[in-house]
Amino acid sequence: MTTMMTETDLPQVRGVKNIPVEEFYSSGHRTCQGCESALTMRLLIKAAGPRSIVLGSTGCMYVANTTYYSTPWVVPWMHTQLGSSGSAATGTAAGLASMMRKGKMHKEPINVIAFCGDGGGVDMGLSAISAALQHDEYNLLILCYDNESYANTDIQVSGSSPWGANSTFSPPGKVHRIMNSRWKKNTAPMLAAGHPDVRYIATSCASYGLDLNNKIRRALTIGGPTFIHNIDPCPKGWDYDPKYSHELGMLAIETGLWVQYEIIDGELILNGPSRSIARGIRRRKPIEEYLTRQGRFAHFTAEDIAHFQQRVDESWENWWIPGVIPFTMGED
Numbered sequence: 377m378t379t380m381m382t383e384t385d386l387p388q389v390r391g392v393k394n395i396p397v398e399e400f401y402s403s404g405h406r407t408c409q410g411c412e413s414a415l416t417m418r419l420l421i422k423a424a425g426p427r428s429i430v431l432g433s434t435g436c437m438y439v440a441n442t443t444y445y446s447t448p449w450v451v452p453w454m455h456t457q458l459g460s461s462g463s464a465a466t467g468t469a470a471g472l473a474s475m476m477r478k479g480k481m482h483k484e485p486i487n488v489i490a491f492c493g494d495g496g497g498v499d500m501g502l503s504a505i506s507a508a509l510q511h512d513e514y515n516l517l518i519l520c521y522d523n524e525s526y527a528n529t530d531i532q533v534s535g536s537s538p539w540g541a542n543s544t545f546s547p548p549g550k551v552h553r554i555m556n557s558r559w560k561k562n563t564a565p566m567l568a569a570g571h572p573d574v575r576y577i578a579t580s581c582a583s584y585g586l587d588l589n590n591k592i593r594r595a596l597t598i599g600g601p602t603f604i605h606n607i608d609p610c611p612k613g614w615d616y617d618p619k620y621s622h623e624l625g626m627l628a629i630e631t632g633l634w635v636q637y638e639i640i641d642g643e644l645i646l647n648g649p650s651r652s653i654a655r656g657i658r659r660r661k662p663i664e665e666y667l668t669r670q671g672r673f674a675h676f677t678a679e680d681i682a683h684f685q686q687r688v689d690e691s692w693e694n695w696w697i698p699g700v701i702p703f704t705m706g707e708d
């Protein structure tokens with residue numbers, strides 16, 4: 377079905393020393409110190425290489441990266457509206473395919489990558505992402521960098537914010553301590569279950585850079601539309617010392633809160649610490665170790681921490697696929 381050529385020279389990288397040294401997201405941005413989303417952008421384009429077009433929806437990774445007359449992007453980059461990562465990706469892939477078909481462009485594989493934040497992707501642009509994932513004639517990657525809030529407009533709660541987190545829209549008060557009572561949206565499995573023809577959907581974290589690198593490469597080479605959901609610790613929104621971004625990304629996975637996996641042609645493979653946890657090789661760290669490191673949970677009582685832990689335990693112990701698919705098979 378695919379009309380665009382598939383990139384062929386992005387093999388899986390074995391060992392961190394073999395990650396390319398060239399940078400295509402360089403100096404010239406003004407993200408906060410310790411911003412993991414900036415690292416995600418850097419690793420994203422390092423993995424994809426120079427024959428790429430990147431489309432970014434409104435958010436920190438647009439605003440902080442396009443200060444007047446400066447940008448860190450060394451590849452063609454275009455801003456798109458907050459909820460439009462899906463439509464921008466489809467339109468760009470369609471445009472390239474058309475230009476190549478008409479002979480107006482040299483025929484070559486060009487990576488089409490659209491990114492969105494959690495506000496732009498998990499909430500506002502979900503329908504456009506769904507539409508993009510149904511266009512199996514185009515090769516494209518949509519990457520959601522999830523800092524768990526509408527960060528750029530000063531940390532408002534999103535559908536991807538964790539239960540109970542303090543934000544400008546969910547400040548703990550005297551009457552109601554827990555203002556965000558929603559559990560985080562389970563986005564990647566929702567998109568995978570809803571789009572069974574999509575060949576590749578994965579979750580990742582820049583704290584595991586080699587893993588992220590290889591997932592991006594697989595997403596760009598497998599063919600058709602693909603989606604990666606990436607968790608990004610955000611010092612400002614999560615309220616911690618910027619030097620701990622890397623550690624917090626690891627803790628999100630080691631506590632079992634964020635689960636790392638790839639779904640390739642309908643087959644789910646857990647990887648990294650998530651696989652070791654599922655196999656019983658390592659124990660999940662207590663969620664308290666993660667929550668107490670962040671100011672956004674500073675108002676939590678012991679009861680709140682226990683509730684959070686119980687929800688995480690439930691997802692590993694009662695779900696159909698631990699940490700991923702929240703169903704159980706009903707009795708006949």
Ligand SMILES: Cc1ncc(C[n+]2csc(CCOP(=O)(O)OP(=O)(O)O)c2C)c(N)n1
Pocket residue numbers: 434435436437458459492493494495496497523525526527528529534
């Ligand atoms: C349609 C629309 N509504 C609201 C805004 C204002 N706005 C700009 S960035 C932003 C936050 C986006 O959050 P997210 O997608 O999570 O990205 P982040 O800022 O966290 O990186 C908002 C609400 C906008 N640009 N467009």
Ligand code: SF4
Pocket residue numbers: 406407408409410411412413414436440523527528609610611612613
């Ligand atoms: S608010 Fe968070 S996501 Fe935005 S630039 Fe700062 S650290 Fe990065």
Ligand SMILES: [Mg+2]
Pocket residue numbers: 435493494495521522523524525526527
């Ligand atoms: Mg966000």
